[in-house]
Amino acid sequence: MADSQQSAEILSRVCVFDFFLKSSLYGLYKPEHEGLDKLTATADFHARFATAERVAGNKGFEPSDPADLIAELDETEIETVLALRGALTASSHPAEALSMVYERLFVQDARRDLGQFSTPNYISEILAKWAVNEADDTILDPGVGAGMLSSAAVREKIQRGAEKPLHDIRANDIDELAVSMAALSLKLVDGPGSPVLERGNFLEFGAQDWSETSNVENQSIDAVVANPPYSRSQAMETAVKEQANQFVSSEAGVEFHGKSPMYVYFLAHAAQFVDDGGRLAFIIPSGFMETEFGVPFKQYLLDCFQIQAIVQLNEDDNTFRGVRTTTSLLFLEYEQAPEDHETTFINLPSWPDVDSFSELLEIDFTDDSVEDRYRVDLLQRLLSPEDNWQHYFSSTETSEIDGLGDFTDIATIKRGIATGNNDIFCLDRDDLADHDIPDRFLQPIIKSAQDIPGYEITREDWEGWRDTGKDAWLLYAYEDGEKLTERTPLEEFLSYAEETFDTDRELFDRRNPWYCVDKRDPAPILAKYMSRTGSQFIYNENGLRTLNNFHNIDPDFEENEDWVKALLAYLNSNIVRKEISKVSRSYSGLEKIELGALKSAPVIDPRKLDSQVVEQLANLFDSLEREERTDGDVETTRMAIDDAVREILDIAIGSET
Numbered sequence: 190m191a192d193s194q195q196s197a198e199i200l201s202r203v204c205v206f207d208f209f210l211k212s213s214l215y216g217l218y219k220p221e222h223e224g225l226d227k228l229t230a231t232a233d234f235h236a237r238f239a240t241a242e243r244v245a246g247n248k249g250f251e252p253s254d255p256a257d258l259i260a261e262l263d264e265t266e267i268e269t270v271l272a273l274r275g276a277l278t279a280s281s282h283p284a285e286a287l288s289m290v291y292e293r294l295f296v297q298d299a300r301r302d303l304g305q306f307s308t309p310n311y312i313s314e315i316l317a318k319w320a321v322n323e324a325d326d327t328i329l330d331p332g333v334g335a336g337m338l339s340s341a342a343v344r345e346k347i348q349r350g351a352e353k354p355l356h357d358i359r360a361n362d363i364d365e366l367a368v369s370m371a372a373l374s375l376k377l378v379d380g381p382g383s384p385v386l387e388r389g390n391f392l393e394f395g396a397q398d399w400s401e402t403s404n405v406e407n408q409s410i411d412a413v414v415a416n417p418p419y420s421r422s423q424a425m426e427t428a429v430k431e432q433a434n435q436f437v438s439s440e441a442g443v444e445f446h447g448k449s450p451m452y453v454y455f456l457a458h459a460a461q462f463v464d465d466g467g468r469l470a471f472i473i474p475s476g477f478m479e480t481e482f483g484v485p486f487k488q489y490l491l492d493c494f495q496i497q498a499i500v501q502l503n504e505d506d507n508t509f510r511g512v513r514t515t516t517s518l519l520f521l522e523y524e525q526a527p528e529d530h531e532t533t534f535i536n537l538p539s540w541p542d543v544d545s546f547s548e549l550l551e552i553d554f555t556d557d558s559v560e561d562r563y564r565v566d567l568l569q570r571l572l573s574p575e576d577n578w579q580h581y582f583s584s585t586e587t588s589e590i591d592g593l594g595d596f597t598d599i600a601t602i603k604r605g606i607a608t609g610n611n612d613i614f615c616l617d618r619d620d621l622a623d624h625d626i627p628d629r630f631l632q633p634i635i636k637s638a639q640d641i642p643g644y645e646i647t648r649e650d651w652e653g654w655r656d657t658g659k660d661a662w663l664l665y666a667y668e669d670g671e672k673l674t675e676r677t678p679l680e681e682f683l684s685y686a687e688e689t690f691d692t693d694r695e696l697f698d699r700r701n702p703w704y705c706v707d708k709r710d711p712a713p714i715l716a717k718y719m720s721r722t723g724s725q726f727i728y729n730e731n732g733l734r735t736l737n738n739f740h741n742i743d744p745d746f747e748e749n750e751d752w753v754k755a756l757l758a759y760l761n762s763n764i765v766r767k768e769i770s771k772v773s774r775s776y777s778g779l780e781k782i783e784l785g786a787l788k789s790a791p792v793i794d795p796r797k798l799d800s801q802v803v804e805q806l807a808n809l810f811d812s813l814e815r816e817e818r819t820d821g822d823v824e825t826t827r828m829a830i831d832d833a834v835r836e837i838l839d840i841a842i843g844s845e846t
């Protein structure tokens with residue numbers, strides 16, 4: 190077909206479809222409003238639709254450009270269209286039916302520019318069910334299309350007891366047909382009232398405009414459900430792209446990358462409408478996780494949202510008919526994430542038998558009957574925008590990266606000492622004054638992980654604990670490396686302990702004699718066993734012994750301080766903290782780092798690094814210690830460590846794909 194013929198064909202299709210939508214919508218409003226006259230083949234449609242728009246307050250009636258072409262149809266043709274009006278009333282998912290008609294009428298190329306692909310039902314449901322929290326929530330659906338997501342939100346609101354759910358829907362689309370499709374499908378889902386619909390570029394709407402043009406009193410939005418246009422930066426006109434970038438960057442206070450696709454701007458702009466704590470449920474392409482433009486976007490997500498989950502749909506059958514894009518569902522709450530908040534990453538090669546987000550979280554992902562199905566929960570504060578987030582959708586460990594081995598290849602790792610009763614074995618200066626304990630049976634210890642002010646334990650730190658009356662010594666009944674079996678030198682204290690405390694304990698019974706705790710030499714690196722903020726590795730430069738609230742790490746090269754510090758810098762990078770977080774258990778916000786997980790953690794061997802790299806890492810560790818101790822900018826130093834580690838492991842993200 191010649192171009193001109195083709196566009197005439199498209200125009201007539203738009204005109205007839207538009208007429209079908211508006212006359213169907215009119216039919217649904219007629220019983221509600223006495224002032225609406227019957228629609229016959231000879232009626233003045235313009236006038237009728239204008240009246241309907243006014244009395245119903247529904248922009249689905251707004252005139253469209255090719256509407257005048259209807260005059261070209263004869264009466265019989267118009268009657269045929271009018272007779273088809275009832276066709277959708279029997280459909281349980283009118284938005285889906287309309288999307289399919291739309292996709293048939295307008296071939297893919299015509300839809301691609303506006304990124305027009307409708308969300309499948311199962312996705313709409315899961316997003317809407319999660320986003321709608323209360324029956325009276327106000328919901329925004331930017332780029333509404335045929336109304337798949339809004340319809341699911343309305344159904345969920347009805348489920349929760351809403352009486353006039355349409356009133357709470359705010360939706361917009363740049364395409365005139367889409368606005369009318371959404372108007373019709375929403376009206377078919379639930380009867381009374383009208384949704385607030387707007388036609389135009391969503392990025393040019395402010396919450397303020399919305400209320401002015403549509404007399405909406407309540408401007409605040411409780412939740413956003415969206416499947417925004419996927420238009421890539423290359424497909425957008427330069428002026429449109431620049432304007433979107435400038436406008437949204439400035440309102441969000443973030444410098445988004447100039448090559449960001451439309452969905453980045455849609456999400457950040459939608460957030461401007463949302464109340465604190467509101468929910469945003471989006472389906473967007475996964476590209477942002479591994480591209481340059483994604484870096485500021487990921488930073489924005491991390492700073493402004495509690496990211497509940499990112500669910501990647503790695504389906505063989507593409508999620509959207511005819512679209513080859515891997516997409517992800519984002520479940521976001523618009524508030525800063527607390528320190529202990531965990532983000533869930535889920536990879537789904539096929540959609541499981543669930544229809545809500547909570548059911549999805551209940552799936553046992555350790556059962557590996559479905560290949561490539563994977564879930565991991567990571568502390569959000571450990572996620573870095575510089576990392577390729579695709580790494581979180583599979584169990585691929587960094588250990589598969591060249592140059593990394595198991596921790597046990599370069600170090601001996603042991604749990605600290607379990608005394609069985611710290612009241613007996615951990616002693617403060619008053620205990621020493623009150624009892625007769627020879628110095629040779631006293632070893633300096635670090636008892637509480639919380640007392641460590643930085644990343645190193647200095648002599649002054651220990652003296653401070655000692656002088657403020659903390660338990661700074663451990664009763665360590667060894668002489669010349671051998672257990673003290675002849676108890677005379679400690680008789681006074683041991684008799685006192687046996688009288689005062691219960692020494693008839695299982696752990697004590699297993700020891701011989703009971704007062705000799707396990708033999709442990711001090712280790713230069715300590716790892717906290719429990720942590721609220723992710724793993725932390727500390728330089729034990731003064732050789733303190735520890736209790737079992739620490740893991741003791743003794744590298745094979747402990748005599749070389751630079752190597753030890755370089756390893757410490759690596760271990761404290763976000764990259765490693767995340768790997769450890771992946772395999773750690775979480776107990777109500779506390780991350781428990783098991784010995785097994787630590788032993789198999791992937792590590793570099795500093796002996797194999799260039800001396801310059803070792804020096805760089807060692808210096809970075811020193812600045813980490815300095816910044817932490819002085820309440821300085823720890824994160825900047827950690828990011829510098831991450832950069833250095835990425836360089837060594839060669840795992841930087843690629844440029845835009």
Ligand SMILES: C[S@@+](CC[C@H](N)C(=O)[O-])C[C@H]1O[C@@H](n2cnc3c(N)ncnc32)[C@H](O)[C@@H]1O
Binds near residue numbers: 334361390415416419
């Ligand atoms: C991927 S489709 C999704 C449609 C619908 N939300 C759904 O879930 O089925 C994106 C929609 O955004 C609309 N759109 C594209 N650019 C837009 C813009 N700048 N402002 C508002 N809507 C836009 C398109 O017309 C299309 O209907």
